[in-house]
Amino acid sequence: MRTMVELTDVNKYYGENHVVKNLNLSINEGEFLTMLGPSGCGKTTTLRMIAGFEQSSGGSIKVEGINVEDKEPYERDVNTVFQSYALFPHKNVFDNIAFGLKMKKVPKAEIGKRVNEMLAMIQLEGFERRMPAQLSGGQRQRVAIARALINNPKVLLLDEPLGALDLKLRKQMQIELKRLQKKLGITFIYVTHDQEEALTMSDRIAVMKDGVLEQLAAPDEIYERPRTKFVADFIGESNVFDATVALKRNGVMTLQTEPGAILAGEGDFTVGEMVHVSVRPEKIKFSERTSEGFELVGLVKEHIYVGSVIKSIVVLPDGHEIKINRLAGDYLPPVASVAHLYWEIEHAVVMHSKANEIYSMIDNIDWGGQNE
Amino acid sequence: MNEPNPQRKTVRRRIKKMLPVISTVSPVGIWLLVLIAIPLIYVLVLSFLSRSKDGNVEFAFTLTNYTKLLNPDYIQIYLTSILIAFFSTVICILLSFPFAYHMANGSQRKKTIMMLLVIIPFWTNSLIRLYGWKTLLGNEGVLNKFLLWTGLINEPLQIMFTVPSIILGMVYTLLPFMILPVYATIEKLDRTLLEAACDLGAKRVKAFLQVTLPLTAPGIFAGSIMVFIPSLGYFFVSDLMGGGNTMLIGNLIKNQFYTAQNWPLGASLSIVLIILTLVFVRIYTLIGGDLDDLGVA
Numbered sequence: 088m089r090t091m092v093e094l095t096d097v098n099k100y101y102g103e104n105h106v107v108k109n110l111n112l113s114i115n116e117g118e119f120l121t122m123l124g125p126s127g128c129g130k131t132t133t134l135r136m137i138a139g140f141e142q143s144s145g146g147s148i149k150v151e152g153i154n155v156e157d158k159e160p161y162e163r164d165v166n167t168v169f170q171s172y173a174l175f176p177h178k179n180v181f182d183n184i185a186f187g188l189k190m191k192k193v194p195k196a197e198i199g200k201r202v203n204e205m206l207a208m209i210q211l212e213g214f215e216r217r218m219p220a221q222l223s224g225g226q227r228q229r230v231a232i233a234r235a236l237i238n239n240p241k242v243l244l245l246d247e248p249l250g251a252l253d254l255k256l257r258k259q260m261q262i263e264l265k266r267l268q269k270k271l272g273i274t275f276i277y278v279t280h281d282q283e284e285a286l287t288m289s290d291r292i293a294v295m296k297d298g299v300l301e302q303l304a305a306p307d308e309i310y311e312r313p314r315t316k317f318v319a320d321f322i323g324e325s326n327v328f329d330a331t332v333a334l335k336r337n338g339v340m341t342l343q344t345e346p347g348a349i350l351a352g353e354g355d356f357t358v359g360e361m362v363h364v365s366v367r368p369e370k371i372k373f374s375e376r377t378s379e380g381f382e383l384v385g386l387v388k389e390h391i392y393v394g395s396v397i398k399s400i401v402v403l404p405d406g407h408e409i410k411i412n413r414l415a416g417d418y419l420p421p422v423a424s425v426a427h428l429y430w431e432i433e434h435a436v437v438m439h440s441k442a443n444e445i446y447s448m449i450d451n452i453d454w455g456g457q458n459e
Numbered sequence: 460m461n462e463p464n465p466q467r468k469t470v471r472r473r474i475k476k477m478l479p480v481i482s483t484v485s486p487v488g489i490w491l492l493v494l495i496a497i498p499l500i501y502v503l504v505l506s507f508l509s510r511s512k513d514g515n516v517e518f519a520f521t522l523t524n525y526t527k528l529l530n531p532d533y534i535q536i537y538l539t540s541i542l543i544a545f546f547s548t549v550i551c552i553l554l555s556f557p558f559a560y561h562m563a564n565g566s567q568r569k570k571t572i573m574m575l576l577v578i579i580p581f582w583t584n585s586l587i588r589l590y591g592w593k594t595l596l597g598n599e600g601v602l603n604k605f606l607l608w609t610g611l612i613n614e615p616l617q618i619m620f621t622v623p624s625i626i627l628g629m630v631y632t633l634l635p636f637m638i639l640p641v642y643a644t645i646e647k648l649d650r651t652l653l654e655a656a657c658d659l660g661a662k663r664v665k666a667f668l669q670v671t672l673p674l675t676a677p678g679i680f681a682g683s684i685m686v687f688i689p690s691l692g693y694f695f696v697s698d699l700m701g702g703g704n705t706m707l708i709g710n711l712i713k714n715q716f717y718t719a720q721n722w723p724l725g726a727s728l729s730i731v732l733i734i735l736t737l738v739f740v741r742i743y744t745l746i747g748g749d750l751d752d753l754g755v756a
Contacts, residue, residue, distance in 0.1 A: 140654050161660045173655040177673045186669075190660035238659065
C-alpha cells in the first residue's frame with residue numbers, strides 16, 4: 088500500500104493557542120480516513136493545513152512524498168468539500184462544476200463532456216441552469232462534491248460535509264459517499280464529530296482531542312479496543328472504571344475499583360499501576376450469585392425497553408451508574424433488587440491512566456536533597 | 460337601555476388596535492408628506508406651468524419647459540456634467556475598493572480607525588472643507604508657494620478653477636458614499652468562496668475577477684448611484700472648485716431659480732434629474748441590488 092498523505096510532527100499555533108500538537112499521521116492511497124473529535128480538537132485545522140488554507144507552525148506535510156508546505160492551495164493535488172458547500176451563488180450548477188476545469192483552461196468541448204459525466208454521477212442531469220439558491224441542501228451537497236471531484240484530485244478533503252443535512256438524508260449520503268469513494272479509488276480525508284458517521288464510513292479513524300491524536304485504527308478496533316479513556320467514552324457508550332492493578336496471574340488481572348474487585352485480560356501493566364477500565368454496556372451481564380473474581384454489586388434502578396434491546400441502569404454503592412444493554416430474553420433482575428455484575432475477561436479494555444503518569448512523575452522528581 | 464350598535468363597536472375596536480401603529484408611524488408619515496411628497500408634487504406641477512414676462516409663475520399648462528431642455532447650449536452643459544460625474548464616479552470606485560477591502564478584512568481596531576477616517580469629515584460642513592482646498596491648491600496656495608520657493612516652477616500652476624479641480628472636489632465630497640456600500644458588500648462576502656476558488660485552481664487575480672468582483676458589484680453600483688447623481692447636481696462644488704467657469708446641471712437648475720427667475724424651467728430640469736435617478740435605482744434592483752444597502756450612508 089502506497090502512502091498518499093504523510094503528516095510528520097505537525098504543529099499549529101494560533102497565537103498562544105496550541106491547536107495541533109505533534110501530529111503524526113500517514114494516510115494510504117485509496118483510503119477513507121476519518122478525523123473524529125469534538126469541536127476544537129484540531130481536526131478541521133489539520134484538514135485546512137493539508138488543503139493549504141493554513142500554514143503549519145512546524146513539521147512537514149507530504150502528498151505523494153512531495154512536501155507541499157510552500158505550495159498554494161491551487162498547486163496541490165487535493166480538493167476540498169466545504170462544510171457550507173461554498174458554491175458560487177452567482178454561477179449556475181454547470182459553471183460551478185466547470186470552475187476548476189475553466190481555471191485550467193481545458194477546451195470547452197471537453198469541459199462540457201466532463202461536467203455532464205459528473206452531473207450523471209451525482210444524478211442531477213437537467214439541473215445545469217439552476218442557481219445554487221434553487222437547490223435543496225442535499226443537491227447542493229452533491230454539486231459541491233462534483234465540483235471538487237471533476238479535477239481528479241489525488242485526495243479529497245471533506246469538512247463535515249453532511250453536517251447541514253437532516254438525519255435521513257445524512258444516512259443516505261453516507262452510503263452514497265462511501266460507494267463513490269470505493270468506485271473512484273480516491274483517498275478521502277473526512278472530518279466529522281459524529282462518531283456513528285465515522286464508524287459507518289471509514290477504513291480507519293483518527294480520534295483527536297485537544298490537538299492530540301488519541302488513537303488511529305480501524306473502526307472495529309477503535310470500538311473494541313479503545314486506547315484511552317477519551318476514546319472509550321467518545322465512541323459509542325461505555326462504562327469506565329478507575330482502578331488499580333492488584334494482581335496478575337495466568338493471563339488474568341484482578342483490578343481494584345472503589346466498588347470492588349473486577350477482572351480483565353492481562354496486558355502491559357504493572358501491579359500497583361492506576362488504570363482505566365472500559366466495558367461496553369452490551370458486554371456486562373447480570374448474575375444472581377457472585378461470579379468468581381467480581382465484587383460488583385449494585386441496585387437495579389430501571390429497565391428501559393428499546394425494541395430489541397433492554398437498557399438497564401444499575402447504581403453501585405459509590406453512586407456510579409452502570410449502563411447495561413441486554414437482549415430480551417436474557418436474565419434480568421427486577422427493578423430495586425440487588426444484582427451482581429460480571430463480564431467475560433476479554434471484554435474489559437484496560438487503558439493506561441494519565442493520573443498514573445502524573446504520580447510517577449512526582450515520584451521521580453529530584454527534590455534537591457533537602458531531605459537528607 | 461341603549462345597546463351600542465355592534466358595527467360601531469368593531470370600528471372602535473379596530474381603531475383601538477391601530478392606535479399604536481398610528482401613533483408611531485404618523486410623525487414620520489407627516490414629515491415625509493410635508494417635506495418630501497408635497498414639495499415634489501409642487502415641483503412636478505411647476506414644471507408644466509409657464510413663466511410670465513416679469514418672472515412670475517403663470518398657471519397655464521405648457522410643455523415648452525421640456526422642449527427647451529433640448530437647447531444645444533444646455534446639451535453642452537449636460538455632457539460636461541455627465542463627463543465630470545462619470546470621472547468622479549470612476550475615481551471614487553478606484554479609491555474606495557482597496558480602502559473598503561482593507562477595512563473589511565482588517566482587525567476590529569483597524570476597522571474602527573478606518574471607519575472614523577470616513578466619518579469624521581462629516582463633522583465639518585463640506586463647504587468649509589472645500590474652501591480648504593483653495594488654501595492648499597490656489598495660485599497663492601501652499602503648494603504653489605512651495606513649488607515657487609524650490610524653483611521648480613516660475614509662475615503659479617493653475618490647479619484651482621479647472622475641470623480636474625471640480626472632479627477633485629466631487630471625489631473629496633462624495634467618497635464616503637462610495638466607501639460605505641462597497642464596504643458593506645465586501646464585509647458580507649463569504650471568505651470560504653475565495654478559499655473554494657483558490658482550491659479549484661484560481662490564482663489571486665482570477666479569484667478576484669471571478670468571485671469577489673461579481674459578488675461585490677451591487678455595492679459598487681449602489682455607490683455609483685450615490686456618487687454619480689449628486690455629482691450632476693452639486694453646484695456648490697463647481698462654484699467653489701471651478702470658480703463658476705464650468706456649468707453643471709446643478710448650476711443650471713440653481714440659475715433658473717435664482718438668476719433667471721424661471722422656476723418652471725428649473726423645475727422641469729429637476730424632474731428630469733429625478734427620473735434619471737429612478738432609472739438608475741431600477742437598474743440597480745434589477746441586477747440584484749438590495750435597496751437597504753443604498754440607505755447605508
